[in-house]
Each structure stands twice: as C-alpha cells, then as structure tokens.
Amino acid sequence: MPPVKKATLLIKNIGQLITMDGPVPRLGDQMMNLGLIENGGVAAAGDEILAVGKSDDVEGKAPLAEGCTVINAHGAVVTPGFIDSHTHPVFSITREKEFEMRIQGKSYMEIAAAGGGIRASVRDLRTTPADVLTRKTGGRLDRLMAHGVTTIEAKSGYGLSTESEIKQLQIIRELGQTHPMEMVPTFLGAHEVPDEYRENRQGYIDLVIHEMLPAVVKDNLAEFSDIFCEEGIFNIEESRKIQMAASAAGLGLKFHADELKSTGGAELAASMGACSADHLVYTSDEGIRAMAKAGTVAVLLPGTTFSLGGAAYAPARRMIESGVAVALSTDCNPGSSYTESLPLIISLAALQMKMTAAEAISAVTVNAAVAINRAGRIGQLKEGLRADAVIWDMTDYRELPYHCGVNLVERVIKRGKVVVNRSVNGNVR
Ligand code: NIG
Ligand code: FE
Numbered sequence: 001m002p003p004v005k006k007a008t009l010l011i012k013n014i015g016q017l018i019t020m021d022g023p024v025p026r027l028g029d030q031m032m033n034l035g036l037i038e039n040g041g042v043a044a045a046g047d048e049i050l051a052v053g054k055s056d057d058v059e060g061k062a063p064l065a066e067g068c069t070v071i072n073a074h075g076a077v078v079t080p081g082f083i084d085s086h087t088h089p090v091f092s093i094t095r096e097k098e099f100e101m102r103i104q105g106k107s108y109m110e111i112a113a114a115g116g117g118i119r120a121s122v123r124d125l126r127t128t129p130a131d132v133l134t135r136k137t138g139g140r141l142d143r144l145m146a147h148g149v150t151t152i153e154a155k156s157g158y159g160l161s162t163e164s165e166i167k168q169l170q171i172i173r174e175l176g177q178t179h180p181m182e183m184v185p186t187f188l189g190a191h192e193v194p195d196e197y198r199e200n201r202q203g204y205i206d207l208v209i210h211e212m213l214p215a216v217v218k219d220n221l222a223e224f225s226d227i228f229c230e231e232g233i234f235n236i237e238e239s240r241k242i243q244m245a246a247s248a249a250g251l252g253l254k255f256h257a258d259e260l261k262s263t264g265g266a267e268l269a270a271s272m273g274a275c276s277a278d279h280l281v282y283t284s285d286e287g288i289r290a291m292a293k294a295g296t297v298a299v300l301l302p303g304t305t306f307s308l309g310g311a312a313y314a315p316a317r318r319m320i321e322s323g324v325a326v327a328l329s330t331d332c333n334p335g336s337s338y339t340e341s342l343p344l345i346i347s348l349a350a351l352q353m354k355m356t357a358a359e360a361i362s363a364v365t366v367n368a369a370v371a372i373n374r375a376g377r378i379g380q381l382k383e384g385l386r387a388d389a390v391i392w393d394m395t396d397y398r399e400l401p402y403h404c405g406v407n408l409v410e411r412v413i414k415r416g417k418v419v420v421n422r423s424v425n426g427n428v429r
Pocket of ligand 2: 086088256331333
C-alpha cells in the first residue's frame with residue numbers, strides 16, 4: 001500500500017471556498033459557477049492539494065504531518081491563486097513622461113511614431129545590465145504576488161535584437177527558478193520594428209524568423225510566440241508569416257489584436273488556432289464568432305483602455321454570450337498599463353465591461369489557465385492540483401470588484417507554502 005499522504009498545510013473555517021471545480025474553460029453562463037463551498041477547508045501535502053471540502057470533513061480526513069501549518073481563516077474568502085495571463089514585466093525605465101503627454105492630448109500611436117513608446121523602452125533595455133533588470137523584474141513579481149497572483153505569463157519584446165530578446169527570456173527563466181512566482185515565457189520579438197530597421201522592415205521580419213526564433217527554440221526559452229498585430233506595427237500578412245514560422249518551430253501562438261483599431265487580428269488568430277488573442281477592443285462580430293469556434297481564449301486587458309484614457313472597452317458581454325472563453329489580465333507594462341494589480345482589473349471589468357465578480361474570478365483562474373496552456377494543473381482547488389491559493393480579507397467574494405483600489409489580500413500560498421502574509425493587524429472582516 002502506498003504511504004498515506006500527510007497534510008503539511010491546512011486552511012480551515014473558510015467562509016466561502018471558491019474551488020472553480022467544474023468545466024474548463026468556463027463558457028457563457030458557466031462563468032457564474034465558482035464551485036463554491038461554504039464553511040470549507042483545504043489541505044495540501046507539499047506542493048499538491050490533498051483534500052478540498054467542508055472544513056470538518058477535510059480536518060477529519062487528512063492526517064497532519066509534524067510541523068503542519070494550520071491556518072484558521074475565520075470565515076474569509078479563499079480562491080485559487082490568480083493567474084495573470086499577459087504581462088511584460090522585464091523592463092527598466094518607466095515612461096511617466098508619456099503618460100503625462102497623453103493627458104495633455106497626444107495619442108499612444110503619435111508618441112510611438114515619434115520614437116517613444118516601445119522603442120524608448122528598447123533603447124534603454126539594451127544598455128541595462130542583466131542584474132539590474134533581474135532586480136527590478138523581481139520587485140514587480142513581488143507586487144503581483146502581493147495582489148494575489150501565483151502564476152504569470154511573461155513576455156520579452158523590449159530587446160528586439162537576438163541578444164537582448166534572449167537576455168530577457170533568460171531573466172524570466174532565472175526568476176522562475178529563484179522567485180516563488182511561476183512563469184510561462186513568451187517570445188515577443190515582433191513587438192515593434194526597432195530603430196535600426198525602420199527603413200528595412202523586411203530585414204527585421206527576416207531576423208525574427210531566421211535568427212531569433214531558432215535561437216529561442218534551441219534553448220527552450222519560450223512556450224509561446226506573440227506579435228503586436230496592429231496598423232502601424234505589424235500588419236495581417238506580416239503577422240501571419242511570423243506566426244507561421246513560430247508555429248512550425250513548435251511554439252504556441254498569442255496575438256496582440258484589434259487593440260487600437262479593427263484589423264482582423266482576432267480572425268487571423270482564430271484561423272491559426274492561436275491559444276489566445278488579447279486586447280480585442282475593436283474586434284468584429286465575425287472575429288468573435290471565429291474565436292468561439294476555434295476555442296481561442298480572449299484575454300481582455302481593461303487596464304490598457306483605462307491607462308490610455310480611452311473610452312472603448314472590449315465587448316466582454318458579447319464575447320461571453322457568443323461562447324468565447326474570456327480571461328482578464330493586467331498587461332503589466334511601462335507604456336499602456338502600468339499596474340501589478342489584478343484586483344484593479346477586476347474592478348474595471350465590472351464597472352466598464354459589466355462582468356460580474358464571479359465571471360471575473362473565472363477569468364483570472366480557470367480561463368486564464370487555458371490561455372497559458374496550464375488547464376488541469378492550476379486555476380482550481382482540487383485534489384492533485386497545485387496548492388496555490390489566496391486568503392482574502394473579505395467574507396463575500398462580491399467585495400472583490402466593489403471594494404476598489406485597496407489590496408484585500410491576506411495571505412498568498414504558492415506550492416503549499418505561505419509566500420505573502422499581510423494578516424498582521426490588517427483583518428477588518
Ligand atoms: O500590450 N500593445 C503592445 N504592447 C503593450 C504596450 C507596450 C508598451 O507600450 O511598452 C500592450 O499594450
Ligand atoms: Fe501587452
């Protein structure tokens with residue numbers, strides 16, 4: 001008989017235990033289904049969940065290992081660790097000057113065309129030593145985690161040379177080993193055309209396809225390839241060509257699509273069987289239908305509209321009603337959405353896109369897991385899955401979007417260990 005597994009972590013007396021047990025991804029009305037257990041408990045053995053259920057049952061079932069961490073949640077809400085499925089965390093300079101220029105009337109694209117935007121970040125990143133970038137990125141991971149995130153998708157895209165793209169992906173790999181945050185790396189060499197190729201776009205596309213992609217794949221530095229498919233950046237034909245090469249090299253596909261204009265990016269992503277298409281503020285009904293049919297996840301990033309001072313948010317309701325799997329993410333980056341707060345994004349999704357708290361929680365757990373190819377491993381609290389959870393200083397999960405602009409995280413558990421503890425004197429529930 002195999003040895004009985006003993007609990008190394010027990011969380012008991014959970015007022016609302018949101019397990020997300022049920023269909024993966026959550027589509028349509030199913031997004032309201034949180035797999036909620038009242039007065040619940042969770043036990044973990046090492047980095048794996050051992051038991052989930054009513055508090056008394058879990059306590060009765062799992063024998064405790066010596067030194068087991070026992071947390072009395074005193075009626076709090078517990079969710080799976082949140083998943084931020086679209087971030088650009090490796091950068092050095094911040095761009096508050098551009099933020100102010102936008103407030104004074106310049107548009108994101110005007111600033112980019114004049115040499116600011118992504119290209120300003122690229123010029124800086126290329127000359128920043130790796131140890132400085134690692135330290136700054138690590139700080140961002142700390143902040144994301146303090147806001148309830150236990151896994152992120154992390155993109156390169158501020159190097160735009162083979163050497164500097166690899167430098168970022170290596171930092172992501174290193175932090176995935178040294179920081180408790182779990183990282184899913186994405187190659188974004190096609191984020192912009194860098195300064196030295198402005199007169200030779202084709203030369204840059206060739207570099208991405210024939211030099212960068214093979215180098216990234218050779219060292220297994222990325223799981224996905226992403227592209228900024230947008231008028232003035234990479235058009236539909238260029239995007240198709242680059243992503244075809246990426247797919248042939250074995251990478252999953254993601255697209256920044258229809259962020260500032262409707263260009264058919266969602267249709268292209270769906271036709272190529274992309275894992276996700278992201279932004280989608282201006283996606284057509286046809287694009288929505290195509291994504292539903294292809295099973296391409298819509299990763300919506302309302303922090304971008306908010307930070308760019310825009311009026312148009314992605315049509316989340318139409319997408320949910322059309323059967324598209326919707327995820328939500330910060331898009332954490334120094335240009336269009338400088339925030340590490342997924343709870344802020346949830347408030348924006350509620351107020352600006354009319355998503356309920358339950359839909360938003362589905363969007364940052366199970367559906368986000370599908371967006372990064374981690375379904376069945378994270379995003380749910382179920383026996384055998386990774387023990388990633390958040391204890392929130394609230395008794396009703398609907399407080400999450402409603403109580404906005406403050407951090408309600410009490411404790412974060414990653415791989416069965418408490419990695420954030422804000423509970424000292426802080427509980428007001
Ligand atoms: O997701 N859209 C393209 N990339 C980022 C912005 C990057 C930047 O401005 O530095 C985004 O919005
Ligand atoms: Fe982005």
